[in-house]
Amino acid sequence: MIRPLRFAALLAAPVLALCLPPARAADSRLLQALTQLAPQANPRVLDLALKAAGCAAASGLPASQRLAVIDYSLPSTQPRLWVFDLDRRKLLFKELVAHGRNSGDNLATRFSNRNDSLESSLGLFRTQDAYQGHNGYSLRMEGLEPGVNDNAFERAIVFHGATYVDPAVAARQGRIGRSWGCPAVRRAVAKPLIDTLKGGQYVFAYYPDQRWLSGSPYLQCSNMRMTASRAP
Numbered sequence: 493m494i495r496p497l498r499f500a501a502l503l504a505a506p507v508l509a510l511c512l513p514p515a516r517a518a519d520s521r522l523l524q525a526l527t528q529l530a531p532q533a534n535p536r537v538l539d540l541a542l543k544a545a546g547c548a549a550a551s552g553l554p555a556s557q558r559l560a561v562i563d564y565s566l567p568s569t570q571p572r573l574w575v576f577d578l579d580r581r582k583l584l585f586k587e588l589v590a591h592g593r594n595s596g597d598n599l600a601t602r603f604s605n606r607n608d609s610l611e612s613s614l615g616l617f618r619t620q621d622a623y624q625g626h627n628g629y630s631l632r633m634e635g636l637e638p639g640v641n642d643n644a645f646e647r648a649i650v651f652h653g654a655t656y657v658d659p660a661v662a663a664r665q666g667r668i669g670r671s672w673g674c675p676a677v678r679r680a681v682a683k684p685l686i687d688t689l690k691g692g693q694y695v696f697a698y699y700p701d702q703r704w705l706s707g708s709p710y711l712q713c714s715n716m717r718m719t720a721s722r723a724p
Contacts, residue, residue, distance in 0.1 A: 522542065522578065523535065523538060523539055523542060525581045526538045526576055526581075526583075529576065529582070529583040530576075530583055532570075532571065532586075533561065533563065534563060534565075537563050537565075537698045538561060540698060540711060541559060541696035541698070543710075543713070544616045544694070544696050544708070544710040545616070545694040547709070547711070548636065548694065550713060551709075551710075553618065553636075556578070556618075556692065556693045557577065557578060557579050557693065558577055558578065558584070558689060558693040558694075559576050559578055559693065559694050559695075559696065560573065560574070560576075560689055560693065560694070560695040560696070561576070561695075561698070562589055562675060562695070562696070562697040563698050563699075564603075564612060564614070564697060564698060565600075565700055567598045567599050567667070568588065568589075568598050568599075568600070568662065568667045568668045568670075569588075569598060569662040569666070569667060569668065570588075571586045571587055571588055572588070572589055573587045573588070573589035573675065573677065574587075575587075575685065575688060584688055585681065585688070587677050587678065587681060587685070588657050588658075588659070588662070588668055588677065588678060589657070590654060590657050590668055590669060590670055590675065590676040590677075591670060591671070591675075592604075592609070592612040592671055592672060592673035592674075593610045593670040593671065593673075594611045595610075595611045595612045598666055598667035600699065603699060603701065604673075605635070605639060605640055605641055605642065605643045605644075606643070607643060609673065610672045610673055611673055612649075612671075612673050612697065613640065613641035613643075613644055613647075613673065613697065614637075614640060614641060614698065614699055614701060614704050615637035615640045615696075615697060616635075616636045616637060616641075616694060616695070616696055616708075617634060617635050617644060617694070617695040617697070618633065618634045618636055618692060618693070618694055618695075619631055619633050619634075619689050619690055619691065619693045619694075620632040620633060620645075620690070620691075620692075621690060621691070622686050622690045625650070625652070627650075627652035627653065627654065627676070628652060628679075629652070629682055629683050629686055630650040630651060630652040630686070631651040631689060631690055632645065632648075632650050633645070633649060633650060633651070633695060635649070636710065637704075637708055637709070637710065640707075640708065647673060648674075649673050649674055649675075650674050651674070651677065651682070651686055651689065652677075652682060652686075653676065653677060653678065653679035653680075653681075653682030653683075654671065654677070654679065655669075655679060656668060656669020657669065657676050657677055657678050657679075658678060675695075675697070
């Protein structure tokens with residue numbers, strides 16, 4: 493299990509040395525565009541998401557046209573999922589998203605890579621194919637970070653729609669419903685969101701956990717060998 497730290501402690505920590513491929517290396521204009529498109533999003537989180545996706549491309553994985561960013565440091569009653577078109581510099585979705593039942597109540601504070609933990613996972617993911625499953629139209633994801641989220645495929649950590657992801661539910665009970673670890677979204681947006689993200693796009697799930705932030709190869713962009721993609 494990943495041990496959470498307070499956000500204030502993260503802000504006090506030294507800035508990580510990050511390395512990006514030339515195509516989007518420290519692209520301040522792209523970050524500025526995303527920040528303007530999603531003013532409620534934390535610019536630091538958007539910056540880390542861009543750098544992680546850029547580092548993945550530098551490691552040999554295909555570049556991503558679209559990027560989904562989940563900020564699990566925000567309460568479940570607030571939109572904390574943003575989907576961007578990086579090429580056209582457009583915000584495609586701003587949505588509520590569920591976290592795992594054992595990750596916390598309104599606030600997620602615990603994250604895991606273990607089977608049957610019913611907790612969400614952090615880090616960089618790459619989307620795979622859409623399918624019809626137990627929760628309806630769903631999107632498989634491959635976790636790219638060893639020990640952090642690389643069991644996501646086996647755990648069936650997928651995007652799917654859920655009736656418990658609803659502003660009315662949040663108003664009634666002080667939080668939206670919780671999943672078994674999946675980033676569940678409103679049923680009304682599940683299909684268009686999944687169709688936007690399927691087929692090799694990147695998803696970045698954030699929480700101010702220092703162990704993950706300091707250990708993720710995608711946030712340090714080291715020359716170490718990255719996890720090979722399972723996707724064809």
